[in-house]
Structure formats: C-alpha cells, structure tokens
Amino acid sequence: METKQQTSQDYYLDLESRHGAHDYHPLPVVLAKGKGVYLWDVDGKKYYDFLSAYSAVNQGHCHPDIIAAMKEQAETLTLTSRAFHNNKLGEYMKFVTAYFGFERLLSMNTGAEGVETAIKISRKWGYLKKGVPENQAQIVVCNNNFHGRTTTIISFSTDPDTKAHFGPHTNGFTHIPYDDLEALKQTLESNPNIVGFLVEPIQGEAGVYTPGKDFISGARALCSQYNVLLITDEIQTGIGRTGSLLAVCGDCTCEDACEQQPATYIRPDILILGKALSGGTYPVSGVLCDSEIMDVIQPGQHGSTFGGNPMAAAVATKALEVIKGWGFTPKCKTSWRGF
Numbered sequence: 346m347e348t349k350q351q352t353s354q355d356y357y358l359d360l361e362s363r364h365g366a367h368d369y370h371p372l373p374v375v376l377a378k379g380k381g382v383y384l385w386d387v388d389g390k391k392y393y394d395f396l397s398a399y400s401a402v403n404q405g406h407c408h409p410d411i412i413a414a415m416k417e418q419a420e421t422l423t424l425t426s427r428a429f430h431n432n433k434l435g436e437y438m439k440f441v442t443a444y445f446g447f448e449r450l451l452s453m454n455t456g457a458e459g460v461e462t463a464i465k466i467s468r469k470w471g472y473l474k475k476g477v478p479e480n481q482a483q484i485v486v487c488n489n490n491f492h493g494r495t496t497t498i499i500s501f502s503t504d505p506d507t508k509a510h511f512g513p514h515t516n517g518f519t520h521i522p523y524d525d526l527e528a529l530k531q532t533l534e535s536n537p538n539i540v541g542f543l544v545e546p547i548q549g550e551a552g553v554y555t556p557g558k559d560f561i562s563g564a565r566a567l568c569s570q571y572n573v574l575l576i577t578d579e580i581q582t583g584i585g586r587t588g589s590l591l592a593v594c595g596d597c598t599c600e601d602a603c604e605q606q607p608a609t610y611i612r613p614d615i616l617i618l619g620k621a622l623s624g625g626t627y628p629v630s631g632v633l634c635d636s637e638i639m640d641v642i643q644p645g646q647h648g649s650t651f652g653g654n655p656m657a658a659a660v661a662t663k664a665l666e667v668i669k670g671w672g673f674t675p676k677c678k679t680s681w682r683g684f
C-alpha cells in the first residue's frame with residue numbers, strides 16, 4: 346500500500362489534533378511567517394492574507410514600528426498589575442481618548458472582555474443614573490449578533506451551536522432583527538428598563554451584513570430619545586478595517602468629498618475596540634465613554650491582572666499611531682495606504 350510522505354504541515358496538524366482541544370476547524374494550512382499583507386506556510390508557500398486574523402492585523406503582519414515598540418517595552422517593563430501605576434498607561438489613555446473623542450478609557454485584553462465591560466458599565470449606569478429598578482436592566486441586541494464567547498455573551502447569541510449545553514444562560518437581553526429601526530423603536534418604547542443597545546455597525550459572523558445607511562444613525566437618534574446608551578462593538582469593524590477609522594464614520598468615499606460635505610460621524614455612548622488595537626501583536630481591548638458613564642465603575646468593581654499593563658499601552662499606542670499616520674481620523678474616510 347502506498348503511504349503518503351508526511352510533510353511538515355502534516356506534522357503540525359497531527360500535533361494539534363492529538364494534543365489540543367477541538368474548538369476550531371481551521372483550513373489545513375500551517376503558517377510560519379508574516380509580513381505586511383503576506384503570510385508564508387511552513388513549506389515556504391506565500392499567501393495574501395485577506396482575513397487579517399479576523400481584523401486584528403489591519404496594520405499588516407509584524408508592522409516594524411509596532412514590533413519595535415513591543416521589543417523596547419518587553420525589555421523594560423511588562424506587567425506591574427494594577428496594584429501600582431505604570432508610566433505607560435496614563436499617556437496611552439490620554440492619546441486614545443483624544444483620538445477617538447471620549448473622556449475615559451477602561452483597558453482590557455480580549456474583545457469579549459471589552460463587551461463584558463460595556464455590559465457591566467451600562468447596567469450600572471442604568472441603575473445609578475437612569476433609575477432602573479435593581480436587577481431589571483435590559484440590553485437590546487440583534488439577531489445573528491457576534492460579540493464573543495463568554496457565558497454571558499453566548500447567552501444572547503441566536504446561534505444554537507454557540508450556546509447549546511452551556512446553560513443556564515444570563516438574563517437581561519432583548520432581541521430585535523438587525524437593521525430594523527421600527528423594531529428598535531417599538532422595543533425602546535415598550536420597556537423603560539432598557540439601558541443599552543449593543544450593536545455591530547456591520548455584522549461579522551452573520552455573513553458580513555451591512556445595514557441600510559440609516560440604521561446606525563437612526564439607532565443613535567432613538568437611543569438619545571429614550572435615554573438608552575448606544576454601544577457600538579467595533580472590535581472587528583474598527584481601526585481601519587472598513588476603510589475608515591470606525592465603521593460608524595461617514596459615508597463619503599474620498600477626501601475631497603469629506604471636505605465638501607463633513608462625514609456623518611455617529612458618536613456612540615460606549616465604543617468597544619479590540620483586535621487591531623494592538624496590530625495583532627498582543628491582546629488589547631478597550632472601552633471608551635465619557636466620565637458621566639464611566640464613573641459608575643469604582644475601585645474593585647471591574648478589572649483584570651493584565652488590563653492596562655505597560656506592554657499593552659506601548660503596543661496599542663504605536664498601533665494607533667500607525668493608523669493615524671495613514672490619515673485615519675474619526676471624522677473622515679481616507680484611502681487605504683499600506684506600508
């Protein structure tokens with residue numbers, strides 16, 4: 346019988362299959378190197394990376410400036426815990442809040458942690474500021490959403506594969522169809538205990554579903570009308586992925602148009618970022634909002650050992666500087682200029 350010669354790819358596939366959890370079903374390609382838009386597998390075959398690690402490497406693989414910042418910080422100070430201050434976090438917070446136009450940042454690691462953070466902040470805002478009776482807060486979410494994999498987040502997924510046999514699920518979420526402003530209006534009207542509307546500006550796992558152009562601006566108006574926080578999850582769509590800094594930036598398609606007709610930048614109350622916030626080098630996520638909302642979180646009520654560590658701060662600052670250097674601002678679309 347003919348035996349297939351084991352390639353180096355087969356070796357790595359076999360290792361993962363034998364020793365790893367079977368929580369993913371990747372294509373049988375074993376990657377070993379990345380630079381800019383290119384990847385190489387262990388046999389030296391070159392690929393264009395259109396996936397960009399699910400939008401985490403919008404700056405390109407191993408961007409030299411980000412890697413340099415990472416190396417420098419890694420040799421200086423990596424983690425202090427938040428029992429102390431570090432000399433990177435404050436400057437990062439100042440930079441990121443100014444760049445995106447919010448007053449405060451809460452720094453976490455993974456995207457799912459960012460979403461969890463936004464849920465906690467908006468619930469607490471609901472109880473302390475909106476006057477919602479304790480344990481009655483509801484957050485409106487969309488059918489076919491994807492916001493991560495924690496037990497609370499999968500509780501409001503509508504994908505049976507994601508949530509089956511992981512119950513009991515977390516309460517407090519109300520579903521509407523995506524891209525349906527009438528449903529949002531009716532839902533907000535019918536329940537005074539709604540504290541937030543959590544939405545992806547373009548749905549990712551749903552099959553890259555772009556809503557009608559009035560959906561997010563209409564949602565902004567409805568949320569303001571009903572005193573509900575608009576929470577945009579830009580973990581996947583943000584930081585240059587859709588051709589603008591954020592997917593909620595305006596609709597114009599060239600710089601001239603931006604100058605002629607200022608883009609319709611829609612400002613959420615809470616903005617969640619992750620993935621490309623570090624250029625794919627390190628897990629960094631962040632939740633941005635103004636003090637009136639963020640200040641409901643007091644010491645001991647939220648955090649993470651790695652959240653806001655100096656490595657994350659150094660890397661995220663550089664990753665955003667790269668994006669900013671390409672001309673991305675919160676208010677206008679620019680053309681993509683890779684390095």
Ligand SMILES: Cc1ncc(COP(=O)(O)O)c(C=O)c1O
Nearest residue numbers: 455456457491492493549580581
């Ligand atoms: C829109 C959106 N939100 C949240 C997440 C979760 O991010 P993470 O995988 O870093 O936890 C993802 C990941 O794909 C995402 O696309």
